[in-house]
Amino acid sequence: MTIPVILITGFLGSGKTTLLNHLLRDPEMADSAVIINEFGDVAIDHLLVESAIENTVVLQSGCICCTVRGDLVDTLDDLCAKVARGELPAFSRVAIETTGLADPAALVRAFLTEPILAERFDLHAVVATVDAVNGAGQLDSFEEARHQAALADILVLTKSDLAAPAAIADLAARLKTINPGASLVPVVQGQIAPAALFAQVPAHPSRRSGDTLAWLNSEAFAASDSAGSHHDDGIRAFAVTLDRPVTRDALRGWLRSILSLRGVDLLRMKGIVALRGEAAPMVVHAVQQVMHPPVQLPAWPSDDHTTRLVFITRNMEPEALRGSLEVLVARAAA
Numbered sequence: 001m002t003i004p005v006i007l008i009t010g011f012l013g014s015g016k017t018t019l020l021n022h023l024l025r026d027p028e029m030a031d032s033a034v035i036i037n038e039f040g041d042v043a044i045d046h047l048l049v050e051s052a053i054e055n056t057v058v059l060q061s062g063c064i065c066c067t068v069r070g071d072l073v074d075t076l077d078d079l080c081a082k083v084a085r086g087e088l089p090a091f092s093r094v095a096i097e098t099t100g101l102a103d104p105a106a107l108v109r110a111f112l113t114e115p116i117l118a119e120r121f122d123l124h125a126v127v128a129t130v131d132a133v134n135g136a137g138q139l140d141s142f143e144e145a146r147h148q149a150a151l152a153d154i155l156v157l158t159k160s161d162l163a164a165p166a167a168i169a170d171l172a173a174r175l176k177t178i179n180p181g182a183s184l185v186p187v188v189q190g191q192i193a194p195a196a197l198f199a200q201v202p203a204h205p206s207r208r209s210g211d212t213l214a215w216l217n218s219e220a221f222a223a224s225d226s227a228g229s230h231h232d233d234g235i236r237a238f239a240v241t242l243d244r245p246v247t248r249d250a251l252r253g254w255l256r257s258i259l260s261l262r263g264v265d266l267l268r269m270k271g272i273v274a275l276r277g278e279a280a281p282m283v284v285h286a287v288q289q290v291m292h293p294p295v296q297l298p299a300w301p302s303d304d305h306t307t308r309l310v311f312i313t314r315n316m317e318p319e320a321l322r323g324s325l326e327v328l329v330a331r332a333a334a
């Protein structure tokens with residue numbers, strides 16, 4: 001059994017701590033481990049972190065709290081070791097709050113590639129708080145804010161009590177263009193139930209075919225793509241479909257080359273791929289250069305057996321990716 005983890009990101013002051021504090025007051029979160037820190041090189045205001053830790057009020061909620069100054073892997077490993085030695089109570093979920101400038105890709109990557117994390121933990125959702133008042137300006141000015149929005153599974157629109165409904169609607173529309181697949185939840189003072197974050201559609205493909213279509217949410221990408229040409233500083237979200245199956249080798253080669261050549265700009269890719277000569281599809285998922293191990297589903301989740309891939313890219317035109325995928329299909333047909 002892996003332990004579910006949620007990662008709470010969001011730009012400086014966007015309400016991460018408020019959200020976490022509200023979550024920790026919920027009895028459902030009593031057996032949680034909470035990690036608050038930065039995982040980047042960016043210097044942060046330590047006073048804010050200190051006060052955030054105090055605000056977590058772990059004693060009140062009965063949670064384990066640890067302060068991370070170092071490495072995420074060591075910290076989680078250490079937590080598990082302490083539980084094994086009986087020094088800390090067992091925990092059944094983890095919430096991690098990053099600093100406002102953290103790039104969640106580094107953390108997602110750690111959960112996919114570090115054996116210690118990959119074996120024991122399941123990164124369930126990347127949650128990004130977006131400030132309803134300042135969010136649009138932050139998206140304009142800061143790449144970090146755009147990345148956080150692009151990599152999120154759940155976008156929490158905070159301070160929705162302070163912004164005019166029209167401004168909220170504009171921001172929501174913009175977030176939908178940056179990341180059509182994420183769910184968007186407006187909150188006030190962090191008021192959200194833990195289940196809304198932990199019981200979401202899994203952020204990663206599972207072997208249960210039933211979840212896959214919701215996870216992929218390709219309709220949202222297709223709608224966003226056809227809606228046109230909104231460019232958020234080079235960030236594009238779009239879907240590509242292929243009506244013919246591809247061979248395993250061709251798929252593997254395409255994934256390898258796209259990740260090595262353009263991985264940095266491939267903020268996110270998810271897909272369900274029809275394989276030539278095979279009854280069940282392959283599910284693929286990548287975050288920047290890191291590929292989640294492809295999973296073959298036991299069966300197609302619906303009658304639609306077309307290959308569907310969704311992308312969130314930076315400075316990469318959909319046509320270039322479509323072109324390379326056409327080559328893939330042609331190779332399979334040859």
Ligand SMILES: Nc1nc2c(ncn2[C@@H]2O[C@H](COP(=O)(O)OP(=O)(O)OP(=O)(O)O)[C@@H](O)[C@H]2O)c(=O)[nH]1
Pocket residue numbers: 010011012013014015016017018019048052099100129158159160161162187188189190
């Ligand atoms: N009115 C209102 N204020 C909010 C809401 N959410 C957060 N705030 C306030 O916004 C400020 C920043 O919230 P924090 O939760 O500290 O934000 P943060 O993202 O943890 O901030 P950093 O750790 O500095 O990046 C605080 O003064 C909160 O009280 C909300 O929904 N409504």
